[in-house]
Amino acid sequence: MKWRFSFLAGLLVAALVFTSGVALSAELAKEQVWRWAHHTTDLDSFDPAFGVVDGAYSVGSYMFNGLVRLPPGTLDFDNLEGDLAESWEVSEDGLTYTFHLRKGVQWHKGYGEFTAEDVKYTFDRLRDAKLSSPYGAKYGIIKEVKVVDPYTAKIILTAPSTFFLLDQVLAYQAGNIVCKKRGDEVGNKNLGLEVIGTGPFQFHEYFAKEKVILVRNEKYFRGKPTLKRLEIYFMPNVASRTLAFIKGDLDAIYGKRDPKWVEDVKKTPTVIVDAVPLGSGCAVHFNMTRKPLDNIKVRKALALTADRKIFEQYFRGIYYKMIAPVPPSYYATLPEDATPEELLYNYDLEKAKKLLAEAGFGGGFKLKAFSTTKPYYLAPLEICKEQWKKLGVNLEITVVDHTSFHANIRKDMNDVVIYYAGRPPVADSYLTQWYYSKSIVGKPKAITNFSHYGDVDADGDGKVDSIDSLIEAARSELNSQKQRDLYYKAQLQLLMHVPSKPLHELTKVLVRHNYFDPGVEIKGSMIFGYPLEKAKILKH
Amino acid sequence: MLTFIIRRILSAIPTILVVISLVFFAVRGLGGDPAIAILGDRATPQALEAIRERLGLNEPLWKQYTSFLWRLAHGDLGRDLRTDIPVAKLFARAVPYTIDLAIWATVIGILIGVPTGVLAALKWNSPLDFIGRFVGILGFSFPTFYLSILLLFIFGLILGWFPMMGGGGDYSDLGNRAYHLFLPALSLGLIKAAFVMRLTRSSMLNVLHEDYVRTARSKGLKERVVIYKHALRNSLLPVVTMIGLYLAVTIGGSIEVEIVFNRPGIGKFLIGAIQERNYSVIQSGLVVLAVFIVLVNLITDLSYAFIDPRIKYD
CATH class of the missing domain: 3.10.105.10 (Dipeptide-binding Protein; Domain 3)
Structure with missing residues (x-):
């Protein structure tokens, strides 16, 4: 193992001789395509109820929204912000959460407007034992989900839980809201990879064990993202992932949890390592x-x-x-x-x-x-x-x-x-x-x-x-x-x-070239990836 | 000829059946639980049990085995346990890339290996022969994995002549496909060339000492005719046999190359599937490989006739 590593380290150091600093401009690059490589071999499912592989729920997060979310680039648990919910309140006994939903949010690919019915569908589905979601057990705390009107949903708990928002509702893994109309089409099972979300990017194409391509959601409710297309590669081999990244064929990668690797990769002048919680x-x-x-x-x-x-x-x-x-x-x-x-x-x-x-x-x-x-x-x-x-x-x-x-x-x-x-x-x-x-x-x-x-x-x-x-x-x-x-x-x-x-x-070891600007300061990340709704590729 | 082909195909069926059975039971003996691989480490035993039930993993082994054979007999390769995509659809995309890689690696291996082998035999015990033998041993003992990374480093990163990853997007785009194929095929081909070179050299040396070569020379034939018409043609028979057999090794090597270059292909599929205990993909993948290797061996047998007209199949 050591000699393998020395070999890679040697290549990385030698690579520095051939790669020079890249002059940066504040201007946008002509091609707004973001290329990222994951450390995993493939995906399992983009269905928030089933995606357990790091790559799957991380990429999935670009296609979905939850009711609430962390401010992008942070782990600021005390300052959650509305995502699909504009606001929310909790009853005094801590048992009822009322979410006031955004109006006019559209599902991808013409699946209509997001409403409280989708919220009910998402959480009812997770609680359904027949679905066998790996996240299902923790949703047992929900007693009932009520649709008050199209833009108001009430979630009633069996017992108060102060972590309900952070653990069950947050826009992360199973907390992401899925489309009822799409769910009805597929049936009560894993929604697979061709999912319908409300997020800034939508599913385009998947090549097993190779890559997945997402394109931007032109109707994203927070405004059209700058990045037009995401090309996400599955590259479990750290050496090839690193070399492709150093050459610039990839704008960012998930790095290796190895301090020696981090030190070596930092020697390339354009590289920024975001080692964050x-x-x-x-x-x-x-x-x-x-x-x-x-x-x-x-x-x-x-x-x-x-x-x-x-x-x-x-x-x-x-x-x-x-x-x-x-x-x-x-x-x-x-x-x-x-x-x-x-x-x-x-x-x-x-x-x-x-x-x-x-x-x-x-x-x-x-x-x-x-x-x-x-x-x-x-x-x-x-x-x-x-x-x-x-x-x-x-x-x-x-x-x-x-x-x-x-x-x-x-x-x-x-x-x-x-x-x-x-x-x-x-x-x-x-x-x-x-x-x-x-x-x-x-x-x-x-x-x-x-x-x-x-x-x-x-x-x-x-x-x-x-x-x-x-x-x-x-x-x-x-x-x-x-x-x-x-x-x-x-x-x-x-x-x-x-x-x-x-x-x-x-x-986490998130690594990028300085010409990929995530648009927010990266202080922490729940996913194996960067927040992308404000991200851009700068001219370089 | 046709009778020979049919006989060979029929005789391959028991071989494939043995491979299928070995693979079926071996993957289940690997340990690990596909249900955990699918649902992840935080799934409860109830959820794991439900998924085992759904995938038929709770059925008795013999029942799983017979239903697998039954489906296979009907041309059904099953579905990916994780993504639920039909395995046939996944392979339909991956197999052409692996065939591309195997064929072009073999072509590179032959184009480099045969001439250098002949040259080394003709200059037997000369410095040229010594260098050839040394390079041959080096190539033979060099792991494909590292050669791939070295080539990627030199031609991809430093010189920037070739892409660092991928298979070239649209398969019908020939130019782009070849551009993405060159380095992976070279990685495998160079190692194959070392093997072919050593084999050609020793086979050629044997033939050069045969009586008929001496006779050919003594009857005044030009050296070129002696070498190409008499010696080389006869020395190639074992080379062709071994190239055919070595194809299985090439496909084994393609796993590493596909991972390093992030190329689509059946090797990359299998490695991922083994890690995930994705039984249906492992089983069907190895069946496809077994059929492929049987076909290659058949083609190898048939090619003997073109090299040595004395060989008849009926």
């Missing part, structure tokens, strides 16, 4: 049903030796320190200054050895883990392995392909799991998916609770430990400070019980 949080999860990981002292010892500084040195410019179970760029993450020193689990080998001896495992033990071939998964596990060797702990890593890895960890086959994930940017999504008792792997509503927290006695006092009640209480708490306090309490409890050790959040 929302990133993927990473923690090492301990399977507490396995001996000796059922012993809190053992887990604490492992947590104390997984040194965050080594990860920081390894990931450099794409690294954010993550000290809490909720990643640092997510809403209601536990701040470092509110965390007691001993719960940070900063590197302390002596203390770790002592804890292990007290637990009766001073001589060490063996652990097993499956890892994927993806370098940013494998590297942290190997770093842990090296660190834990100092305790006499031998971590046996079996490398399998990414699909097998996901299948194996869900069969509870690992002692420890390293997992990266970007999720809706709220504490609730992370805590629910990793630490809620119903999310434990093997259960009917399992998601990614690999530690079995919520079903086991984590601290050895003879009682099962859980943060379920805190998660549920926080979800329905309407006072934001009280809600934050509940999330902080849950995170502190997790840190005390060590079902996992939070390690870091890795940024």
Whole structure:
């Protein structure tokens, strides 16, 4: 792997000799075609209820709108703006959301005007078990969607949820509104790739495993975009993606989550790297049903030796320190200054050895883990392995392909799991998916609770430990400070019980030439791509 | 001749059937779950179960196998598990690009490999032969993947003569297609040339020591006639056989080339499908490949007659 990388790095450096700075002008380039390459091999579906591949929901976001959205280029969760809804209000009990919709918004390709019927259709469809949307479970919170009039929709919840707008309604993944007329034509199933949206760009052509082409929506309600056509390529091979980008055949690409790659690519004078959140949080999860990981002292010892500084040195410019179970760029993450020193689990080998001896495992033990071939998964596990060797702990890593890895960890086959994930940017999504008792792997509503927290006695006092009640209480708490306090309490409890050790959040790596102007400052991005409704290609 | 062709096609059916069966069971033995590959890592077991049910993945294996064979017998290659697009439609676009690549890589391999092989044999043990052998070994041991990136770097990035990616848009646009094909075909062709060169050289050396070559020379024929009419023609038979067999390797190499150049093609399809556990695409793709290779072998057999008139098929 190293020599492969050196080879690529050598080519990149050599490329600089042959590529010079490009003089920029404020004038628009004659051809407003945006060429972008994704890191994924293909798409699955542009249907917001089904698109789970990074490339699919990211490209899909150019074709759809939600009811509300984040200000483009930001992750400003406190300042959501209207998208298809011009305004909205929440009832005092937090159960009813009333959305006042924009008038005159047209669906692509003559599918008529967007109305409240489309809102009802979108959310009813997601809740329909027969549809089997991978996002369906979180829409169970909706009791009913009412069409008050064509431009007013009411959503009634089963219980108050302060994250409803951010987690379920936001213009992101399943929160994007689909066209009822188109849905009726296709039937109650995956809408596939030829979707009808209201967004700034519309579907034009798809070539499997190669590219997808979108063209601008001349009737976009915020005004016709400057870019006329988007050519989006699927290029999983990082070397060819990088070379094509440096030559200028691509205006922007999704980069590699590798600090060395980022440093190399930055040497080209026209290149701008936007290493921004929302990133993927990473923690090492301990399977507490396995001996000796059922012993809190053992887990604490492992947590104390997984040194965050080594990860920081390894990931450099794409690294954010993550000290809490909720990643640092997510809403209601536990701040470092509110965390007691001993719960940070900063590197302390002596203390770790002592804890292990007290637990009766001073001589060490063996652990097993499956890892994927993806370098940013494998590297942290190997770093842990090296660190834990100092305790006499031998971590046996079996490398399998990414699909097998996901299948194996869900069969509870690992002692420890390293997992990266970007999720809706709220504490609730992370805590629910990793630490809620119903999310434990093997259960009917399992998601990614690999530690079995919520079903086991984590601290050895003879009682099962859980943060379920805190998660549920926080979800329905309407006072934001009280809600934050509940999330902080849950995170502190997790840190005390060590079902996992939070390690870091890795940024997204969006890379562009300076002649591609996204039209807004890029401070964060929910998708693997740039906001494009105001974007332009400058003369170069 | 016709009887021979029909016999060969009929005898290929059991081979293809074995390939199909091996592939069918092997992909299911890979581990991993297509349902997770389709719905992603946040899907609940209920949603995963529903998709398995819909795709028939919960059926007993024998039932899945027989219905796959039944559909195949009716010319139905199935649908892409992820996008629900008919696999036949996907392949109809991809296959011509792979055939283009395989044919032109072979042509480049022959055009470079045969003359240099003959030359190396004629100048046996000379510095020219030594250089030829060295380049041959180098080419043979050089991974296609890196040669592709090197060519892309030199001719695409630095010199800017060729495009960095894609297959050339509209397939009917011959000029654009050739322009996009040149570097990928050269990547595969150069490696093939090394193989053909080594084979031609050793085959030619054997033939040059045959009695009939000595006889040809002793009866006063010009050296050119001795080499081209007597030696080369006889030495080409094993070369043609191996070029045919090597086509399977060329197609294997095309996977890497298609990924590096981001070309459409069946190799790129298969790699993606294996990662996604997209059973229908893997199975049908390999069936198409197996048929393709059987056809190439048939063409190879038939071409013997043109090289050696002594060979008869009836």
